[in-house]
Amino acid sequence: MANTNEAGRLKQETAIEKIIRRPEIGSFVVMLVIIVALAIASEGKSFNALGLKNNVAIIAQYGIIATGAAVLMIAGEFDLSIGSMIGFAGMAMSMMLKWGLPFGMGEATPVTAFAVTLAMTLALGWLIGTVVVRSGLSSFIVTLAFLFLLRGVTEVSFRLINKSTQISGLPDYKEESWFANLLGGDVFGWFYDLWFMLGGNLNRRGEQWVEGFDARFLWWLVIAGIAYFVLSRTQIGNWIYATGDNKEAARANGVPVNRVKIGLFMFTAFCATMFAACQVFDTNTSDAAKGNLMELFAIAIAVVGGTLMTGGFGSVIGVVFGAITVGLVANAVFFIPAIDGAWFRVFLGGILLAAVFANERIRKRITGGI
Amino acid sequence: MADPYLRVEGLVKRFGPFTALGGVDLEVFPGEVHCLLGDNGAGKSTLIKTLAGVHEPTDGKIYIEGKPVEFRSPRDASDAGIGTVYQDLAINQLLSVTRNFFMGRELKGPLGTLRMDEMNMIAHDEMLKIGIDFSDPTQAVGTMSGGQRQTLAIARAIYFGAKVLILDEPTSALGQKQQMGVLKTIKKVRARGDIAIIFITHNEIHSRLVGDRFTFLALGQTIGAGTNAEIGDEEMRRLMSGGAEMGDLEQELAAI
Numbered sequence: 001m002a003n004t005n006e007a008g009r010l011k012q013e014t015a016i017e018k019i020i021r022r023p024e025i026g027s028f029v030v031m032l033v034i035i036v037a038l039a040i041a042s043e044g045k046s047f048n049a050l051g052l053k054n055n056v057a058i059i060a061q062y063g064i065i066a067t068g069a070a071v072l073m074i075a076g077e078f079d080l081s082i083g084s085m086i087g088f089a090g091m092a093m094s095m096m097l098k099w100g101l102p103f104g105m106g107e108a109t110p111v112t113a114f115a116v117t118l119a120m121t122l123a124l125g126w127l128i129g130t131v132v133v134r135s136g137l138s139s140f141i142v143t144l145a146f147l148f149l150l151r152g153v154t155e156v157s158f159r160l161i162n163k164s165t166q167i168s169g170l171p172d173y174k175e176e177s178w179f180a181n182l183l184g185g186d187v188f189g190w191f192y193d194l195w196f197m198l199g200g201n202l203n204r205r206g207e208q209w210v211e212g213f214d215a216r217f218l219w220w221l222v223i224a225g226i227a228y229f230v231l232s233r234t235q236i237g238n239w240i241y242a243t244g245d246n247k248e249a250a251r252a253n254g255v256p257v258n259r260v261k262i263g264l265f266m267f268t269a270f271c272a273t274m275f276a277a278c279q280v281f282d283t284n285t286s287d288a289a290k291g292n293l294m295e296l297f298a299i300a301i302a303v304v305g306g307t308l309m310t311g312g313f314g315s316v317i318g319v320v321f322g323a324i325t326v327g328l329v330a331n332a333v334f335f336i337p338a339i340d341g342a343w344f345r346v347f348l349g350g351i352l353l354a355a356v357f358a359n360e361r362i363r364k365r366i367t368g369g370i
Numbered sequence: 371m372a373d374p375y376l377r378v379e380g381l382v383k384r385f386g387p388f389t390a391l392g393g394v395d396l397e398v399f400p401g402e403v404h405c406l407l408g409d410n411g412a413g414k415s416t417l418i419k420t421l422a423g424v425h426e427p428t429d430g431k432i433y434i435e436g437k438p439v440e441f442r443s444p445r446d447a448s449d450a451g452i453g454t455v456y457q458d459l460a461i462n463q464l465l466s467v468t469r470n471f472f473m474g475r476e477l478k479g480p481l482g483t484l485r486m487d488e489m490n491m492i493a494h495d496e497m498l499k500i501g502i503d504f505s506d507p508t509q510a511v512g513t514m515s516g517g518q519r520q521t522l523a524i525a526r527a528i529y530f531g532a533k534v535l536i537l538d539e540p541t542s543a544l545g546q547k548q549q550m551g552v553l554k555t556i557k558k559v560r561a562r563g564d565i566a567i568i569f570i571t572h573n574e575i576h577s578r579l580v581g582d583r584f585t586f587l588a589l590g591q592t593i594g595a596g597t598n599a600e601i602g603d604e605e606m607r608r609l610m611s612g613g614a615e616m617g618d619l620e621q622e623l624a625a626i
Contacts, residue, residue, distance in 0.1 A: 252460035254474035
């Protein structure tokens with residue numbers, strides 16, 4: 001039968017061919033190269049006890065927002081307001097901690113400050129998403145508007161209430177509040193304990209050097225893990241891919257396309273809030289300029305990780321590799337003082353361009369060259 | 371003869387001042403292929419979109435198994451057993467065959483997870499039943515041919531309970547061989563006996579090959595109807611060109 005033969009034209013692949021054709025393979029290879037190159041160039045310093053902690057801290061920061069950006073991109077939309085949302089959330093949280101909850105609801109605890117902030121940012125994410133789907137405008141322009149809007153509101157609020165665009169010297173909430181500790185404290189202490197017991201992780205006096213990773217490492221793993229699970233194993237994941245691939249087709253099959261998109265704008269807002277919360281409770285400071293340019297890093301990492309700009313395709317695992325790659329290079333200057341820090345941006349630009357071309361090839365291969 | 375599964379009476383659809391459908395009647399029977407023919411702009415698309423619940427009719431009645439129905443959304447229509455296979459097929463190219471097959475109606479396990487293996491098996495079996503053995507349902511739809519995509523969309527509509535299958539020009543934009551493949555699929559579905567098929571086409575030969583009954587539309591009106599046996603080739607050509615006498619057209623052409 002004609003149709004049977006046609007199906008037979010697809011070559012059966014071996015296991016190795018399948019691995020090579022996975023969308024994550026490009027970002028994985030790049031990541032390996034960077035890890036090895038950095039380890040050699042920094043004479044191992046970038047992966048000693050403290051180096052690892054510092055690298056993981058920035059990787060996790062990038063990873064948290066890149067996950068949000070990537071899932072939204074898979075559904076076919078952009079969010080340029082991520083960076084400003086980080087600034088807004090950090091401002092809201094720290095000001096509540098310093099000046100009390102809004103509307104005279106009294107003193108803020110880390111839990112209430114976080115909860116009220118999250119309610120606000122989720123509402124903003126909902127608003128952005130609703131404007132995008134209702135207006136039919138490009139999310140690029142709508143979220144660009146919110147980039148300026150939120151950054152402006154953040155600065156104005158700081159000046160009006162706090163008389164300064166910075167807050168520093170908040171008490172160290174981690175001491176008493178389990179919640180603040182969960183966001184800003186240390187995690188995976190057992191890893192460093194084990195390292196110490198095995199004879200490493202020593203400072204100059206021969207004591208244990210590093211106690212644990214920053215808590216954002218855990219949050220990154222949680223967020224990326226959930227995103228991976230939802231995308232690959234659930235109905236909502238199927239809907240997210242379909243929304244980004246062919247919106248009309250998805251709608252014709254009963255997928256609530258608009259709800260999916262609005263939900264994902266709320267998810268990027270959530271990721272930005274987690275980024276800000278980890279920062280605030282880690283350093284007990286905040287600043288109106290926090291999160292600047294982060295939306296662009298998030299999108300760049302999503303693309304480096306294999307997410308298609310046109311939507312419908314992408315992988316959380318690829319984004320994990322992308323975050324590790326970009327995070328390591330961003331930090332490299334601290335371990336290799338000889339290089340100029342600006343090379344980071346040169347590298348990022350180059351790898352981004354390469355990734356876009358690679359992704360386009362992947363898309364063509366899947367759609368049969370169309 | 372059995373009762374029609376779907377009956378349309380005096381269906382009118384206006385878009386503002388424009389009358390797209392000016393009172394169309396239609397009857398479709400289970401186990402039959404009902405060809406809907408007409409030139410561009412005759413109102414075929416409006417008619418099927420109204421039947422599919424995309425548009426609400428301005429006037430007229432739709433009956434399913436003798437009972438009047440009102441569709442407020444495509445969901446209503448598909449719940450009532452009307453499965454529409456659009457020209458663009460409502461397919462996501464980058465997603466797998468299975469994910470497309472179950473789009474919007476995924477099988478979920480107790481924790482809300484997808485029952486992927488089961489869905490793969492059903493997608494494969496359902497497509498095999500109407501004619502293609504697509505060995506790997508985890509392949510992206512982008513790798514399938516146009517005819518295979520039609521089969522996927524048809525198998526999907528049937529699996530999810532379509533009693534009336536509306537095929538919107540399924541053979542246009544396909545190569546010869548694939549067109550025949552689609553016609554074969556239509557025959558196979560017809561042979562089941564429980565599904566009524568509305569087959570929209572421009573192609574006289576295709577409608578002859580599979581059609582049991584014809585309805586001709588022109589400028590939003592029914593200008594002719596009948597069974598395959600009742601309508602001769604001449605008559606068919608005349609009706610397909612919107613009722614104008616073919617002879618007149620030939621003369622006009624000759625005069626240029």
